[in-house]
Amino acid sequence: MPEYGPFEMIAYTGSRVLEDESIVFVGTGLPIIAAMHAQLTHAPSLNMIFEAGSVAAILEQGMPLSVGDTRAFRKACFAKGLCGAFELTQRGYADYAFIGGAQVDMFGNICSTYEGGTYSKPRVRFPGSGGAGAMAANCEKTIAIMALEARRFVPKVEFITSIGFGDGSPEYREKAGVMGSGPYRVITNQALFGFDEKTRRMTLLEVLPGKTAADIQELVSFELIISPDLKDMREPSEEDLALLRNVCDPDGYFLKRKVAK
Amino acid sequence: MTEKAASYVKKVSSLSIDEIKKKEERTFQYWGPTPDEARKAAVAKKKGLHDKRTTIKEAVAKYVKDGINLGIGGFVNTRVPVAIIHEIVRQGARDLTLSFQSNSICCELLAGAMIVNPNHVSIKRVELAWWGYEVIGIAPLLRYLAGNSMIQLDDYTNYGMSARFKAGAMGIPFIPTRDHGGSDMELVNRGRMIECPFTKKNVYLVSACHPDVGIVHVPAADKYGNARIFGALCTCPEIAQAASHTIMTTEQIIPTESIRQYPNLTEIPWVCVDALIEQPFGGYPGAVYGYYWFDMPEFLSFRSICDEFRKTGNKDKLKEWYDKYIFGCETFDDFMATRPYSKIKQLRQMDQGQPIIV
Incomplete structure (x- = not known):
């Protein structure tokens, strides 16, 4: 297999998750790259919404x-x-929300408002919800990109910026008054997660070839459900990498970043 | 449906009970004109088609006062009303409430001015969805002001803030949205969950946002203020229509005959505009579709000065920047004159000739 970087794997996996004939509401960076790659490969009739107001741009x-x-x-x-x-x-009319965040819990609730301290006196204040809270509420399915680290996959997020399944109870989202069905996938460079239909808990679906479920569990601070049908993540081909590197992000703004240790 | 769906009841996040109590104990207030006050401001205006052209200096002196709610147009790094912000910083304004969905340089410029001299410019509170630079990084001065509890923040989503301006623009006191509920914004912001009288299901209400002064930068307008916008409308039409007064800068003035020939292209009608200034590059270093792309090195350089202050607490470089580029300039044209022609030319080229109709 060809060599690839962690962000290339995330973008490629994001692309795989997006289906043709759908509309994806994209956030900045890897979501745009993933959607561009999908359009160029298996999903020519996929279209993007950008929150400033553009639909189906070329x-x-x-x-x-x-x-x-x-x-x-x-x-x-x-x-x-x-x-x-x-x-x-x-x-x-938007099938997928494609967002990021700083912390996620087992029910797919995401924090992107602050880290440490309190809401009134945060240690690190992040920009805020932006579109993410509205996308997670009202796109039909939410796809999140996260770095796979124990401090990010947490038992409790500090602040729910983007709604997931709340406490996991079946009526949480309905009570919240939101329209979308909720968390669908969480993409990292080492694992792809989904959500268990019955419990709404995060479920490990795929692992990077060579990794085990135990390796992934070690990087997650809550107990994962492991899919009985656990698969290896598909790796990008030479052609996929050529598209990602030469067409989608030729200047390497997002794909060439280093993973923080 | 129950009155409360959110994570307080469900205890999903680690948001503290003290933070939640703040909302419960607070009586609701508009952070700017009430719908009735905004209505009065609209009714009081002369509605004829009058030449609104003035200077930014005069417009800011006339409308921007201490304690107002300033509604900022654009979106992150796009069509941001930077020229007007420079003048506000020059003239000074204290105890401002800022309202916007997502912005970068405009709020950082005001925040930096507050750090340099809080007796000249100060931000009291901000109703917002997002304050940052996107690909360039998080906003150092937001981090500084929020981390030191120097400003009060009221968090919504981008739709929430846009819908609030829209409610203001529609002349209604609130608007139902399908977001915020079940997130911690439900527990801390000034919206509230109700049971819909028709569906009997929960729906989240956010209050109208009427800025005292809306500031927008548009591509083209006639001398009366009928404005055409290309690329992202952002929330500029809603802000201009919601605000008690609107100051508008435009890349260029176009003939009224053109406006009347294609009235469907008018996104902001003259009647919502109080002051108009032809200010080429009025959104610089942000981008204006059809005119210029954003100046990444300029953003990086200003951000790094701000970040250095955040890390060291040393204001010298920040103060130097303001002394040179804002207080040392009489007008925004003077500021632009410090930027080389080669750069301007390059930014125009990087727009790649986005098609516009003027």
Whole structure:
């Protein structure tokens, strides 16, 4: 197999998860790259929503560096503002939310508001929800990209910025007044997670070839459900890597970053 | 449905009970004009088509006062009203409430001014969804001000803030949204969960947001303030229509004949605009679709000065930057004159000629 970096594996796995004939609401960075790769391979009829208001752009000027980048509006079919993008989503026209975060718990609740301290006096204040909270609420399925570290896969997040399954009770999301069905996949460079239908708990679906379920559990601070059908993650081919490196993110803004130790 | 769905009841996150109590003990207040006050401001305006052109200096002196709610247009690094922010910093404004969905340089510029001299510029509180630079990094001065409890934050999603401006623009006191519920924003922000009288299911209400002054930068407008926007509308039409007063900068003034020929292209009608200034590069270092791309090195350089202050507590370089580029300039044109033509040309080229209709 060809050599690949951790972010290339995440982008490739993200691409695999996205189905054709659907609409993905993308966050900045790897989600855009994953969606571009999917469009170029198995999902030519996949379209992207950018929260600044662009729907179904043709990214011929290259990867937008942010979701408000003017390049995200190139040859779009529909270009309005945030209200336009989120109302279409709230109405039910966005299949996937593709977001990131700093912490996630076993029910897929995500924190991206602060780390340490309190809400009023945070040790590290992050930018805030941005679109993520609304995407996790109202896109049909939520896909999250996270770094696989014990301090990020936590028993309790410090603050729920993006709703998952709450406490895991079947009626939590309905009571919350949100529309989407909730967490669907969590993608890391060493494992792909889904959620158990019955308990709504995070479930290990796939591991990086060479890794075991125990290896992954060690990096997660809550007890995982291990799929009885545990598979190896598919690795990107030479062609996939060529697309990712030469077409999707040729300047390596996101794919060439180093993983923090 | 139960009144409360959120994680307080369910104890999902580690948000402390003290933080939750703050919301419960607080009576709701609009952080700016109430819907009735905003309505009065609209009714009081002369509605004729009048030439609104002025200078940024005069517009800021007339409308930006201590204690106001300042609604900031654009989105992160796109079509951000930087020229107006520079003038606000120059003239000074204290105890500001900021309202926006997502922004980068505008709020960092105000935050930096507050750090340099809090008697000249200060932010009291912020109703927001997101404050950062996206690919460039998190905002050092937000981190500093929030970490030291120097500003009060009220967190919503990007849709939440946009919907709040939309409610303001619609002249309604609140709007139901399908987000915030079940997240900790439900427990800390000023919205509230109700049972829908029709479906009998829970739905989250957020209050209208009416800035005292909305500031927007648009690609094109006629002299009356009828504005055309290309690329992302962001939430500029809603902010302009919700605000008691709107200051608008535009890349260029276009003939009213063009506006009247394609009225569907007008995103902000003249009647919502109080002051208009033709200010090319008014969104710099942000991007304006059809005109210029964003200046990544400029963002990086300003951010690194801010981050150095955050790490060391030494204000010297920050103060130097403000002295040179804001207080040392009479106008935004003077500031732009410090940027080489080669850079301007490159940013124009990097836009790659996004198609616009003027």
